[in-house]
Amino acid sequence: MQPNESRFKQLQAVIFDWSGTLVDFGSLAPTQIFVDAFASFDIPLSLEQARGPMGLSKKAHIRQLLAQPEIGAQWQIRFGRAWEEADVSALYERFMPMQIEKVGDYCAPIEGAADVLALLHGAGVKVGGCTGYPREVLDVLLPLAAAQGLEADHVVAGDELAAGGRPGPWMALANVLALRIGRVSACIKVDDTVPGIEEGRNAGMWSVGLSVSGNEVGLSASAWQALDASRQTGLRAAAEKRLYGAGAHFVIDTVADLPGVLAEIDRRLAIGERP
Incomplete structure (x- = not known):
């Protein structure tokens, strides 16, 4: 995809959590x-x-x-x-x-994360980030992540807003301000935790939960892959229930599954739907 070509006509920004969402499979x-x-x-x-x-x-x-x-x-x-x-x-x-x-030691990208961010950057969609990590931790994590292809246009740390953090909307909305987004309803929040999903909903955004790669299952990629299919199904279903219960519009296994959801939300925005 050429940098000026956009496959998304409505989306303006996607705001990601970090641990369990973009890096650190299992949020370990x-x-x-x-x-x-x-x-x-x-x-x-x-x-x-x-x-x-x-x-x-x-x-x-x-x-x-x-x-x-x-x-x-x-x-x-x-x-x-x-x-x-x-x-x-x-x-x-x-x-x-x-x-x-x-x-x-826990900054390895989750499979597909770098490709999804490249897709968004190439389509002209802003990439934001927010996290429970304090700024001192982000100052270590972000350069390591960038060296592996994970770069955001703006990231807000969990300790730098006087209003507080999740499940309030403030970190997500601080991204909206910094990225100069015109419509909050054209933003998506992607997170693996219940407070992170609630944050997106409270901010008036679409919220997408990640069931397998993050806190709700809490296993490394190798430990997850070692489970038999029935055990995976049970853990996935329990995680989906909690994330949908928090208000997620969509729940997927990992960030690698996000492109299809991006296209669906873009389609819904085009016909006038709002989160």
Whole structure:
């Protein structure tokens, strides 16, 4: 496709999450670091517990974990008192250097991601991004991703808006402002988490969920491929149910399946449909 040729007549922007959406199949990096950060305070955390609030900004994620009765009770036993806001900050300060150190180990593009971004760039559709990662982590991740063909026109970090993060619309709308998009209804939000889908809906965008590559299944690509077909079907169905329940207009396995959805949304926009 030539750079000035557009196969999309209506779409103006697609705004992507990162971990579990464009990179890090299974959204493994933030999950494991939450486990490690809590373990450093002698609080055991399962991977399933760590995944629960995924999609929120990292400090909000920690707060949600501590608010869970089982984890809060462990904190009470370990420290002889209920957790406080200062403990959220202490865990966050422990989490951050761990995440910065390890994010490069989990930056491999999800299959098809670079091709989809190239398609959008070539069609003149703006590519935005937003994430629960703080800016310090993005400053490490984005150059590594760019070297592998993943470049966005603008990316908003989870800690840089005073209004807050997901499931509010602010990061998605900050992309709209930065990219000078004329119609929010001509934008698509692509995400693998429930708060990320809610973010897109709250912003007035089309929302596309990713069931297999991200947080809802939570397996590496090799672990997913090693499952038998019946187990894959069950995990996929459960993930789809949660994402559709959050308001997703479409749910697909991975970003590699996105081009067909882009064409369908472009068609619906052309006949006057809105998200």
